[in-house]
Amino acid sequence: MTAVVTVATAAPYDVTVGRGLLTAAVDSLPDGAVRVLVVHSAPLRDRADELRALIEASGRTPVLAEVPDAEEGKTAEVAAFCWQVLGRSDFTRSDVVMGMGGGAVTDLAGFVAATWLRGVAVVQLPTTVLAMVDAAVGGKTGINTTEGKNLVGSFHEPAVVWCDTDVLHTLPSHDRVAGLAEVVKGGFIRDTGILDIVESETAALTAPELDEHAMTVLEELIARKIQVKADVVAADLKESHLREILNYGHTFGHAIEYTERYQWRHGAAVSVGMVFAAELARLAGRLDDDAVDRHRDILTGLGLPVTYQGNRWDALLTAMRRDKKTRGDMLRFVVLQGIGNPVRLEGPDPALLAGAYDAIAR
Numbered sequence: 001m002t003a004v005v006t007v008a009t010a011a012p013y014d015v016t017v018g019r020g021l022l023t024a025a026v027d028s029l030p031d032g033a034v035r036v037l038v039v040h041s042a043p044l045r046d047r048a049d050e051l052r053a054l055i056e057a058s059g060r061t062p063v064l065a066e067v068p069d070a071e072e073g074k075t076a077e078v079a080a081f082c083w084q085v086l087g088r089s090d091f092t093r094s095d096v097v098m099g100m101g102g103g104a105v106t107d108l109a110g111f112v113a114a115t116w117l118r119g120v121a122v123v124q125l126p127t128t129v130l131a132m133v134d135a136a137v138g139g140k141t142g143i144n145t146t147e148g149k150n151l152v153g154s155f156h157e158p159a160v161v162w163c164d165t166d167v168l169h170t171l172p173s174h175d176r177v178a179g180l181a182e183v184v185k186g187g188f189i190r191d192t193g194i195l196d197i198v199e200s201e202t203a204a205l206t207a208p209e210l211d212e213h214a215m216t217v218l219e220e221l222i223a224r225k226i227q228v229k230a231d232v233v234a235a236d237l238k239e240s241h242l243r244e245i246l247n248y249g250h251t252f253g254h255a256i257e258y259t260e261r262y263q264w265r266h267g268a269a270v271s272v273g274m275v276f277a278a279e280l281a282r283l284a285g286r287l288d289d290d291a292v293d294r295h296r297d298i299l300t301g302l303g304l305p306v307t308y309q310g311n312r313w314d315a316l317l318t319a320m321r322r323d324k325k326t327r328g329d330m331l332r333f334v335v336l337q338g339i340g341n342p343v344r345l346e347g348p349d350p351a352l353l354a355g356a357y358d359a360i361a362r
């Protein structure tokens with residue numbers, strides 16, 4: 001199956017989900033692109049070499065920048081290394097950056113492209129479920145500083161995104177499942193059909209190896225979650241109103257990530273965060289028991305965590321207050337007024353917050 005989702009922002013772009021897309025990715029490079037920088041980390045080296053050969057065969061000059069893996073690559077030093085590579089290869093405004101990897105690499109590649117000559121085109125080739133359904137789509141790019149994650153960045157939308165699912169066979173199943181947390185989020189906030197599929201296909205989605213059936217299911221889910229993000233982003237690029245719904249489960253999830261010094265996978269933290277938000281909504285009289293149970297059933301079915309240590313409330317509250325999504329001192333949550341209907345909850349009663357924490361504490 002090949003699915004194409006168009007993100008209809010001011011400069012619309014396509015996100016293609018399918019197999020064997022490397023050649024198409026190179027064929028779609030603009031004629032004016034003479035040099036192509038491929039940013040990747042070591043685990044994707046073989047594939048980056050394949051891409052290099054295709055770029056060369058297209059008559060262009062490939063330049064490969066192998067960067068440290070995962071969060072190690074999202075630093076100012078690594079961005080500076082990429083700028084140096086660009087400078088030394090006389091990279092011009094009409095040349096193109098390609099980001100091939102998980103969300104860390106696509107965030108870095110996007111940031112490098114956003115800043116080089118005040119912005120050159122970036123083509124994203126995400127290789128994890130999370131990067132396909134979230135990081136590579138929507139235009140947020142960035143790096144970390146010692147003070148925190150994603151504190152420096154820019155909005156820079158990709159020219160095009162290629163989600164080649166062939167790469168997902170090598171992705172460890174725990175990374176696949178962590179990415180599925182973001183897919184499930186898309187089901188809770190908008191496309192409830194996603195939840196039905198995850199419920200009926202849990203076994204296929206969590207199997208150690210992806211067989212043909214599982215891959216087809218995964219591709220459909222990836223495309224549907226991208227559609228959710230595309231709809232929201234097209235309506236609201238810079239996160240003033242609608243885009244906020246994409247933060248479902250993230251206020252508490254980010255607090256867990258911070259408290260755990262980023263040793264938790266993002267999807268695992270968001271999983272607990274969604275259950276926290278569901279409990280908060282229940283206590284606020286917005287969500288019924290069945291809907292909260294459905295959160296737990298779906299997420300535990302995938303093997304994602306739904307509880308957190310019971311003695312960390314002060315640290316979590318402090319972390320939530322310093323989250324960059326907080327405005328002033330007012331804590332803001334996205335909660336559901338029924339499944340598929342996200343609403344904003346601002347400055348909830350501290351007793352409700354403590355109650356929601358009690359409900360997820362172990």
Ligand SMILES: NC(=O)c1ccc[n+]([C@@H]2O[C@H](COP(=O)([O-])OP(=O)(O)OC[C@H]3O[C@@H](n4cnc5c(N)ncnc54)[C@H](O)[C@@H]3O)[C@@H](O)[C@H]2O)c1
Nearest residue numbers: 043070102103104105127128130131134135140167170171
């Ligand atoms: N820009 C955004 O809107 C946005 C949204 C969500 C997350 N993010 C960012 O994304 C990052 C997390 O992304 P992630 O979960 O993809 O993690 P990641 O990029 O750290 O990748 C996880 C690991 O999987 C490896 N890997 C990648 N593809 C593989 C494949 N096909 N086979 C085998 N191994 C593979 C990577 O090399 C890495 O070791 C974070 O930095 C987060 O801040 C950004």
